[in-house]
Amino acid sequence: MAGNLSISNSKLLVLVKLTFFLTLLFIADYSIGDILRHFYFTQKSGIARTLTYSIEQSNEDIIIFGSSRAVHHYNPEVFEKTLGMSCFNSGRDGLSILFYRALEKAILNRYAPKIIILDLPSSELFAESTDYDRLSCLLPYYKTHTELRPFIEMRGKLERLKLLSRIYPFNGLILSIIKNNIVIDKKIDGFLPLSNIMKPIESGKKIPPSDLKIDPNKVNALRDFIKDAVSRGIRLYIIISPVYELDLRAYDQRSLNMLKEITNEYGVPLWDYTYEPKIVSRAELFSDPGHLNKTGAELFSEIIANRIKGELEDNVLEGQNITKSKGSHIK
Amino acid sequence: MLFNSLHYIIFFPIVVVLYFAIPYKYRWMLLLAASYYFYMCWKLEYIVLIMTSTLIDYFAGIKMGQTNEKKKRKKYLILSLISNFGLLGTFKYFNFFNESFRVLFNHLNIMYNVPALKVLLPVGISFYTFQTLSYSIDVYRGVKKPERNLGIFALYVAFFPQLVAGPIERSTRLLPQLFKKKEVSYQNFSLGMKQIIWGYFKKVVIADRLGMYVAATYNNQIYHSGITLLVATIFFSVQVYCDFSGYSDIAIGSARVMGYELMENFHRPYFSQSFNEFWRRWHISLSTWFKDYLYIPMGGSRVTKKRWYLNIMTLFLLSGLWHGANWTFVIWGAVHGFYMLFASWTASIREKISQFIGLTKIPRFRKVFKIIIFNILLLIATVFFRSLNISDAFEIIKKMAHLNGPLFIGEESGFIFSLFGMAVLFIREFKQELNYTKFSLFESNNVLIRQLSYVFLVVIILLIGVFDGGQFIYFQF
Structure with a gap:
């Protein structure tokens, strides 16, 4: 009986059983992790396929970066028709400038698009702990994309240790991996329109949270994002897209002021469409207070595409013809 | 840490x-x-x-x-x-x-x-x-x-x-x-580690996963339907149990590995048939604390009826306040106190009704019926435990009474993971409650099957556990 074992036998038994357990666990982790890795990269639909495409294959003239407000607001087809350039929307729900910078770095490692549109909410630079948690979407690329590692390691001091597990990078993804290997979606442009129409709501008095702090990592990421794009001659437009109702944090203007300061510093346009007259207060164009629906997105994409077109035409008159130059590919 | x-x-x-x-x-x-x-x-x-x-x-x-x-x-x-x-x-x-x-x-x-x-x-x-x-x-x-x-x-x-x-x-x-003096004991090590693994499973696979759905709904209750809020309240009941009993499991298991025996803190509380029983199964170390150092010194049940009512309400109001510095917790305690008193007032009439409709002849069915009624009543109290404020709590209860509107699923895979975790927990606890030992992978006599079962549990934790879930709910108390 285990209870009657001598101390030295007990120690030995603990060691033997623990070793046996850890060996089984190692085998399970290794094999299941590798199977998940294989099927993660063979997905035929879904947001992970879009992310892999952004990181490893995108080659469009225009790349759109941003969070949910990018992925739901910018229709690449509108940009392609208006500007005559290929366009890809690499936006992803719930992410921040830390992620866009990581993605930009991975893309610019391969080639330089002609135009980059970066959609940011005016409250972007405020610290939020979930911004770091959500960098978990980059975990599957840790092994193969060294340029992404510093961003993944921002999640915590012990992240590298966690990544010793082969299953961990695919945490929470098993069902989507199965589903997206079965469901095939041929369209890859990244745009995910929202179909519903929100009910009009009455706005009350808004007070921003009192504990908002500017996140220096986000400020640095934004600076690096701009510097890298500008140094490669990419036209960068930073846009604040419309809202029906401002996020509470946006009532604290410090983040917006800092955005203005940084874009001014690098001479990059910051287009603030928060209160775009053609869209503001029109509930029928919104899916929820922070997001345009499909109709709103079409209208907003046209507004932006036409404005960029106008700018490019002005530049043609001044002697720069971006539409005829080719995006430079790095080999 | x-x-x-x-x-x-x-x-x-x-x-x-x-x-x-x-x-x-x-x-x-x-x-x-x-x-x-x-x-x-x-x-x-x-x-x-x-x-x-x-x-x-x-x-x-x-x-x-x-x-x-x-x-x-x-x-x-x-x-x-x-x-x-x-x-x-x-x-x-x-x-x-x-x-x-x-x-x-x-x-x-x-x-x-x-x-x-x-x-x-x-x-x-x-x-x-x-x-x-x-x-x-x-x-x-x-x-x-x-x-x-x-x-x-x-x-x-x-x-x-x-x-x-x-x-x-x-x-x-x-x-x-x-x-x-403690010596290395295989038995302690084995029992402790198993309890730790189950604790992690409860915390990161069930509680934190359910917590995402609960936060999304309770923090924005005005946008959600009655059916969604009912599901969220059921989820919260399981979340708070798994969160806290998961913590206790890790605590008891960690101490056990080193040879220390801590007291059992949870004993499958949702299988209770009454609130009296619930408080003997839920947060046992706190309820016995209140019993020994407050309830009994106040006279316990060996006092006049009126004094006993006062003792019970004092006990539960303080228990509510212990759980959190918010009126929602005080009301949560008051509701539990009221349930205890109501159970006492209606004990004989409930017994008579049971005899009249023949429930007493089918004790198993009666037991299940009592468990269901207990859990429905518990859910109402639970709304106060989770709501941001009292007006939200009443609004949620009002909505839950009319089970209309669409069910919010949120992230599909998260919802499915939640159901999976809850199913594993329910099967385990149901078997323990019935003392059913057949087909028990985790207590199998075959060491390979037993070890593989726990490897499976760890793999599930790695696959679908929430690793950015933050703190245990009970830390705030």
Whole structure:
């Protein structure tokens, strides 16, 4: 009986059983992790396929970066028709400038698009702990994309240790991996329109949270994002897209002021469409207070595409013809 | 340091190895240092509070032990009570009562302008103050001799497995264990590790996953339908159970690996048939604390009916307040108190109805029926436990009464993972409740099957556990 074992036998038994357990666990982790890795990269639909495409294959003239407000607001087809350039929307729900910078770095490692549109909410630079948690979407690329590692390691001091597990990078993804290997979606442009129409709501008095702090990592990421794009001659437009109702944090203007300061510093346009007259207060164009629906997105994409077109035409008159130059590919 | 952090997963084996490697006489020092380090990982300064509480109770205990004069002993007990409740009152309740008075006086048009204290609630303060208080009261009552070894006493107060969220151990149970020499025991190691793995499963696979859905719905209840809020309330019931019992499992398992036995804190509470039974199965260390140090001294049930009603309501209102400095918790306690009284008032009539409709002839069905009714009533109280404020709670209950509107699923895979986790838990607890031992992979006689079952559990944790889930709910208490 285990209870009657001598101390030295007990120690030995603990060691033997623990070793046996850890060996089984190692085998399970290794094999299941590798199977998940294989099927993660063979997905035929879904947001992970879009992310892999952004990181490893995108080659469009225009790349759109941003969070949910990018992925739901910018229709690449509108940009392609208006500007005559290929366009890809690499936006992803719930992410921040830390992620866009990581993605930009991975893309610019391969080639330089002609135009980059970066959609940011005016409250972007405020610290939020979930911004770091959500960098978990980059975990599957840790092994193969060294340029992404510093961003993944921002999640915590012990992240590298966690990544010793082969299953961990695919945490929470098993069902989507199965589903997206079965469901095939041929369209890859990244745009995910929202179909519903929100009910009009009455706005009350808004007070921003009192504990908002500017996140220096986000400020640095934004600076690096701009510097890298500008140094490669990419036209960068930073846009604040419309809202029906401002996020509470946006009532604290410090983040917006800092955005203005940084874009001014690098001479990059910051287009603030928060209160775009053609869209503001029109509930029928919104899916929820922070997001345009499909109709709103079409209208907003046209507004932006036409404005960029106008700018490019002005530049043609001044002697720069971006539409005829080719995006430079790095080999 | 959180149990569900890699930090703890590194810290714990190091402590265990060192613990068994060093001579017995130094082990308490190692455990005390480890416990203080464990606590200081949250906020360095708050270790001062634990040390203060430790020193005062140690001193009070020694002084009480030096005299048989009841009056003098009482003086030192009062010192212990004032200092512990003083800490609790300052850090946990001052701002709550201050704000409540401000609102009250505003209604009465009376100027009230006492500023709020800018302090963070020290993690686990309700747990360790109650633990040290139990020691002082036991010494006062003569149940426990005062502890003369300050180091061992400090370890009793700060023992890291149960420091921040219990079980709230009694000095009569834990202190003697701290003196006993522990040897490596395969049985303890095996039982402890298994309980730790189940604790992690409950916390990261079930509680934190359900917590995402609950937060998305409860924090924006105006956008959600009755059916969604009902599902969210059921999910929250399971979340809070898995969160807290998961913590207790990791605590009890960690202590067990080192040879210490902590008390069982949860005994499948949702299989209760009444609220009386529930409080014998839920947070057992707290409910027995309240019973021993509050309810029985107030006379318990051996008093007049009116006094008993008062005792029950006092007990549950204080229990509510212990859980959180918010009126929602007070109402939660009051609802539980009311249920207890209502059960007592209607006991005979319910029995008669059961006989009349023939329920008494089918005891199994009656048991299931009682469990279902109990859980429905429990859900109503649970709404107050989770709601951001009282008006939200009433709004949610109103919506839940009309089960209309669409069901919010949120992230599909998260919803499915939640259901999967709950199913695994239900099967396990159902089998335990019925004492059903067939087809038990986790207790199989075949060592390979048994080991593979736990490997499977760890793989599930890695596959679908939430690793950014943050703190345990009960830390806030």
